[in-house]
Amino acid sequence: MDEPQVPPPAPEAAPEPAAANPRAWHRSAFVRQAAFFFIVLPLVIAANLAVWAAFNQPHHAEAWTGEIVGFSYSPYRQGQDPTRNRHPSAAQIEEDLKLLAGTVQAIRTYTMVFGQQRIPEIAAQYGLSVAPGAWIGPNLERNEVELERLIQAAPRRNVVRVMVGNEALLRRDVTVDELIAYIRRAKTRIWKPVSTAEPPHIWLNHPELVKEVDYIAVQILPYWEGIPIDIAVDAVFERIALLKEAYPGKPIVVSEVGWPSRGKVIPRRPYLGLSESELSTEAVPSLVNQATFMREFLNRAKQEDLTYYVIEAFDQPWKASEEGAAGAFWGIYNADRQPKFPMAGGISEAPEWRFWASLAAGLALLPAMLFILRQSHVRPAGVIFFAVLTQIAGSAIAWAGLSVTGLYFTWVGVTVWSFLFFAQGLLLIVLLTEAIEFVEVIWTRHGERHFKPFDDKVVSPTAKVSIHVPIHNEPPEMVKETLRALSLIDYENYEVLVLDNNTTDPEVWQPVRDYCATLGPRFRFFHLENWPGFKAGALNFGMAKTAPDAEIIAVIDSDYQIEPNWLKTMVPYFDKRDVGFVQAPQDYRDRHESAFKNMAYWEYAGFFHIGMVQRNNFNAIIQHGTMTLVRKSALEKVGGWAEWCICEDAELGIKLYRAGYDSVYVNHSFGRGLTPDTLAGYITQRFRWAYGAVQIVKHHWDALAPWARRKNGLSGAQRYYFLAGWLPWFADGLALLFTTASIVLSVWALYQPHMVYLPVAAFLIPTIGSFAFKVIRSLWLYAVRIRDCSFLESLGAGVAALGLTHTVAKAMLNGMITTSKPFIRTPKCEDKPPLAAAFIQVREETLMLTVLWGLTIAFLLSPDFADSHSRLWVAVLLVQSVPYASAVLLSLINVMPSLVRRKPKAETAGALSPAE
Structure with a gap:
């Protein structure tokens, strides 16, 4: 037994430093804080900025200084959409052409309706040549209008050639014979060169079409074929060479050529007999790749005297619904008519990265400064660790923000991304609160409130x-x-x-x-x-x-076997009149009975030997309704036990704190109960705890809110530790929403593989990053604070905790939208379930696991998602499945003894199970 100790006075917020000379201690603390502010923090921020700079080094490619031969031009702006009959005005078209004049010699268009029939006339004012196009599709009436207006515009001096149809055969809107008929009609009335625009394979497969046109208007877009950027320009000219070889002497005009700056990564595909080693990468849409492609192509096209139209002049946000995410980002200018990259000098994927890096440092600076000011008892290594972690967290948010810069959002997109950023911010707040606990546990320097049992040979309490x-x-x-x-x-x-x-x-x-x-x-x-x-x-x-x-009321559960010295060594703490309750940890005596109970035992131990010990340092423990001693007068003063709350014990603790009472936590086991026999009981118990936590937060929000005043009864430290203690459970609720969102997005992407852009950046940190941090944090804390727990046992505890994630998430979400739940008692004396029941008792987790793994397999098997970006999404799905897999694994471990050896009913009758 430990030596007798008089309970020290409990601090209101931060513990008092234990030092022989308080003035000297405060002076040294001031020196340390100054050093952190003026040396450590600047160094950490500088390191973070250096990492940003390293990942944003400019890319260098051959410069282009000449005039571009031609652009394909579609005049639509943000919010305009031809499919919704929202068209640009003539004034806007004129504004565009005035901007392009001097940059490009010519433009090509796609339609002669919606006011675009005036483009040749307007372009003439600015010295631009035009290759107008008539849109040919399944609407025969529109086809006639398009063709007639094309014929009317063709005589203009600045019209150099015309195109009857754009990829009409590729879309299968018309047959070859029908398209030829339209071309013949145009040629009878137009004396300018006439053709139609199609990709290379259409021309190669239809020589009869080539005979009807004056030139071959070919669309060559290596991106769509998964050709990697380093051979993309070569691929363009190889296609041109094939056409020249097939149709010698026929003029060739490249009617579309380019590369998108954003969109879906296209997996590599066999092309032109290239070997697998030559296809070692994939088609990645990016600003650097677009600029690199354009500079290289323009220089080579000049050397070979090629006539071409770069797709396209301006980004077309409306095309995202037609061609997928990349469809909106082929422009040399963005939708706001700003150039997206320079034609000379270095190219940066994120030209505005300095702003986002500064934002990351700024976001991280405030929590780091507050931590340094308020946590003077933490050793320097802990302060440095937290400062680095805050910079990482700030960078994570900034990186996610940077990833959506330049996207064109609809109201649906704004809603989805707003939710994702809001949830991401909340999850990062949770991670920082967990990091604070981690730092305080590992690197605490001074002033722990450490209570020991009184020596039962010395004290003789009489209360x-x-x-x-x-x-x-x-x-x-x-x-x-x-x-x-x-x-x-x-x-x-x-x-x-x-x-x-x-x-x-x-x-x-x-x-x-x-x-x-x-x-x-x-x-x-x-x-x-x-x-x-x-x-x-x-x-x-x-x-x-x-x-x-x-004078004192003690509560124990019906399964607890108490040590004889419990009262004698704990009651003396009530000699201090402001002590409202004295708490000892829950403990269990049956962990040796099965692997399941051993895992549950160590999972419980993390709370009682890590979390409660840390909270006790700040007089902010959670009262739990067994192994607790409460001053009777205090219990009467606060109105007794709350019958509206299913966690009446934790609620009582807050009421006692609000009434001004102190608490004592003695981390010594005086009684041992029984763990739940089944996972169903384990789950039910945790649901009750989590749901009760929401009830308590809602009921006591006036005292728990971060902005609450001391007059509401809780100190700042108590408010913080109660909220911080329950925040991880709220994070589980957010994680469930993230998982549901990822399932919906995955199904949508598989249904429309070319239309959906998977928001990997918004999911990486909240899933993979937070999961990795929690695993490392848990194993580290167990290794430091629970020395008799082996590494394998700590892993088992982690699996048990993960297996409860879905239960906690449901409880938290239920608690936020409902006002009360019936009291849920942990089952008693339940026999081991059969194998079928192993899945039944975690049926929701089994369903979620099946869905997530099914989606993972679907992504892995789909040729549309064989790229690295999609593999990251698969990783997100797999990490999101871990809690559900843990629940199923835990359930199988729970029933394993039943599978190996089924006991007869007579042998199991009367077996002991835990109290609730």
């Missing part, structure tokens, strides 16, 4: 204790063992009230009543019929029946 044992439908033999242990307590002045709450079967509660009678007058049994308020209601009844001279 009367009333021990309350609430039971409901418990196995009689289990309760008898608990009561027998209570009868052996080494304490003179105590009573035991057994409070049977609504047990209907007399064969269950009457043996307990009869056993109480054999233990003497200390033990009183009460059977409550149709009693309201669940456990809290029974405890309030017990409070009314407590001996008038009792």
Whole structure:
């Protein structure tokens, strides 16, 4: 037994430093803080900026200084869409052509309706040649209008050639014969060169079409064929060479050529007999790749005297719904008519990266400064670690923001991304709060409130204790063992009230009543019929029946076997008049019975030996309703146990704090209960805890809110640690929303593989990053604070915790949208379920796991998602599946003894199970 110790006064917020010379300590603390502010923080920020700079080094490519031969031109701007009959005005078209004059010699168009029939006339004012096009499609009436207007525009001096149709055969809008008929009609009335625009394979497969046109207008877009950027320009000229070889002497005009700056990565595909080694990369849309392609192509096209039209002059946001994400980003100018990259000098993928890097540093600076100011008891290594972590977190948010810069959003996109950024920010806040706990545990420097049991050979407390044992439908033999242990307590002045709450079967509660009678007058049994308020209601009844001279009320669960020295070594803490409750950890005696119980045991241990110890340093522990001692007068003052809350114990702790009482947490095991027999019981228990946490936060928000004032009863440290302690559970709710969103996006992407751009950047940090941090944090904390837990056991604890993630998420989301739930008791004496029940008890997790793994397989098998970007998305799905896989694994481990050896019912009857 530890040496006797008088309980020290509890601080209101941060613990007092333990130093022989407080003035000297404060002076040294000031020096340390100054060093962190003026040396460490600047160095960490500089390192972060250096990383940003390293990842944003400019790319160098051959410069282009000449005039571009031609652009394909579509005049639509942000918010305009021909499919919705929203067209640009003539003034806007003129503004565009005025901007292009001097940059390009000619433009080509695609239609002669929607006001675009005036483009040749307007272009003539600015010296631009035009190759107008008539749109040919399945609408025969429109085809006639298009053709007639093309014929009318052709005589203009600045019209150099015309095109009847654009990829009409590729889209299968018309047949070859029908297209030829349109071309012949145009040629009878147009004396300018006439053709139609199609990709190379259409021309190669239809020589009869080549005979009808004056020139071959070929669309060559290596990106769509998955050709990597380093051979993309070569591929363009190889296609031209094939056409020249097939049709010698036929003029060739490249009617579309270019590369998108954003969009979906296109997986590599066999092309022109290239070997696999030559196709070692994929077609990646990016600003650097677009600029590189254009500079190289323009220089080579000049050398070979090629006539071409670069696709396209301006980004066309409306095309995203027609051609997929990349469709909006082929422009040399963006939709706001600003050039997207220079034609000479270095090329940066994110020209504005300096702003985002500065934003990242700024976002991280405030929490780091607050941490340095408020956590003077943390060693330098911890402060440096936290400063680095905040910079990483700030950079994660900034990187996600940078990833959407330049995108063209609809209201749906704005809504989706707003939610994703909001949720991402909340998750990063959760990670930082967990990081604070981690740093404080690993690198705490001074002032821990460390309470030990009093020496039972020295102290002789006399205060009367009333021990309350609430039971409901418990196995009689289990309760008898608990009561027998209570009868052996080494304490003179105590009573035991057994409070049977609504047990209907007399064969269950009457043996307990009869056993109480054999233990003497200390033990009183009460059977409550149709009693309201669940456990809290029974405890309030017990409070009314407590001996008038009792000063302390103790509560233990019906499965706990108490050590005899419990009261004698803990009651002396109540000599300090402001102590409202004294708490010892929950412990369990059956972890050796199965691998499942061993995993649950160590999962529980993380809270009681890490979280509670840390919270005790700041007088902010969570009261749990067993192994607790409460001052009776304090309990009466705050109105007893809350019958509206399914976690009446934790709620009572907050009420006592709000009333100005202090707490004591002694990290010493005085009693051991039973872990749930089944995963169903384990899940039910955790659902109750999590749902109760939401009830408490909502009910006590006036005191828990970060902006709440001290007059509402909680210190700043208490507010922080209560919210920080429950934030990870709220994060599980957010994670469920993220997972649901990723499932919806995945199904949508598989349904429309060329239309959906997977937002990997918005999911990487909240999923993979947070998962990796939590795993490392958990293993590290267990290694430091729970020394008797092996590495494999700590991994098992992690699996158990992950297996409860879905349960916690449901509880938190339910709690936020509902006001009350029925009291959910942890099941007792349940036999091991069969293999089928292993999946039934985690049926929702099994369904989610099946969906996530099914989507993963679908992405891996789909040729449309064989690129690196999609592989990152697969990684996101796999990480999101880990909690669900953990739940299924935990359930299988739970039933494993049943699968190996089924015990007969007679052997299992009366087996002990935990109290709730």
